[in-house]
Amino acid sequence: MPAVMPSTPPAIEVEALGKTYGEVEAVAGVSFTVASGEVFGFLGPNGAGKTTTINMLCTLARPTSGTARVNGFDVASERGDVRRHIGLVFQDPSLDGYLTAAQNLRMHAELYGIDGRVVPDRMRQMLEMVDLWDRRDQRVQTFSGGMRRRLEIARGLLHSPRVLFLDEPTIGLDPQTRSAIWRYIGALREAEGTTIFMTTHYMDEAELCDRVAIMDRGQIVVLDTPEALKASITSVTVASPTMDDVFMRYTGSTVRDTDTSSAADGNRELARVVVKASR
């Protein structure tokens, strides 16, 4: 694993974290640790509880059980400190389309209280990284989906977060933009040692992560490096499995409804058996 210093505390520590909406158990007590500087992939079918978990980690939802610490701060009791150290890129856009790219970034810098003397340089670097420096004075409304996503990434990084959460950052983008986004992630980790916590549905992207957790029905069914996961299901029938095989193996091949109401049932037991068997 690159860029992980043994002395630095973990970027994310999650202990028995759970979230219940009324009767529905969206996240059923998950535990994991993400090391500082790691690229951590968070996979799972729709409705598995990934977004709810991210929302709890970035203080947008309150856990109903368990604890989580981001960069050493508790997500329930030290929300302000958590927010200072994280950046977010959501699957849904969160830019102000009426404003220009530069106005969006300036507003962000001010919301985060970034020293005004470094803002112009930092802004330029981020916009150049995502190849939007020339478009900085155009309204975001006029941007394509890929440009918007790149701008969101520039904005999410503007305040130099310790942990960057990316919720399906490459969904709906062309291959060029997808690979560009991965280049930014690499460059960023090198320059600032940022920890990346990302969800994705693209299994080829999961391969690029240091470690991958697969979540299903509110629980983490398996967590390991992509290599180890593939090795765990290697058999006579599947000689060289892909991440797709891994994903299907651990989450089953049936198509899911996006709602999680059927989560807390016997299938979870089955998942546990599968995890045990895989070890």
Place this chain on the structure above:
Amino acid sequence: MSATIADVAAVRVPERSWRSEGRAVRVVWRRDLIRFADDPRMILTWMLQPLLFLFVLGPGLQSLAAGSTDGVDLTTFMFPGVICMALVFSAIFSAASLVWDRELGFMREMMVAPVSRWSIIVGKCLGGTTIAVSQGVIVLALAGLVHVPYDPMLLLGVFGLQLLIAFAVTAFGVMVATSITRAQTFTSVVQMLVMPMIFLSGALYPVSGLPAWLGVLNRLNPLTYAVDPLRRLVFDHLDIAESSRRTLAPGVTWWGWRVPTFIEVGIVLALGMAMLTVAMRQFSRTE
């Protein structure tokens, strides 16, 4: 395309403090102003209705009303009411941006920023107040066209009342916006409330001699206590007979007792603060 960041500018996010909250208020406030200033068509659309009442409906009804206004032009009478109307429309529409922010996703950017949700609401209220007052000032500038003198004390007084009314109505709009999740619902709730409130406030007719049920609704309507001080202030500066002043700007009475201006102003201010508090609470809830 090169994705290398050499010599990246070091950035630190400071701990939360009063200064960061002040900044947040300013950011939200300025954003509303930038958007408002960037779209002049929006200004025109918002001005259209009040002006329609003042310059089309007013003169149109003049012939009907001529006998009962003691020679006072109907548009002069309606002027303070129309100012109030302009304030209400633009304050409510500014508050609606909160609903759009949620629908278009921008809300999340503010929700995860290391600032208090309260500051965001305060910033929104300030933004709405500023925009609404700017509309009110435009209407006020037309005073001469409806025979209202440009007396400095009158202008200053009206400006002060405009600030108060704009703040209270924005707080109302923000409160509705924070308790509603869909933009469509906001529009229908507002339509259901705003026009009846304007009609019942006495913005367009004198509140003396109303049928009993209408009189009760008028006294219960918070907007009544915003329109009345405005109208009496304007009428104090008109050169007209005392009798017509009494008929056209009689003031609001509770069981025969005339409610003094400071109580009216107090009611509007207290309601504004109360609605602001409710809005802050609703907005701070985390699921």
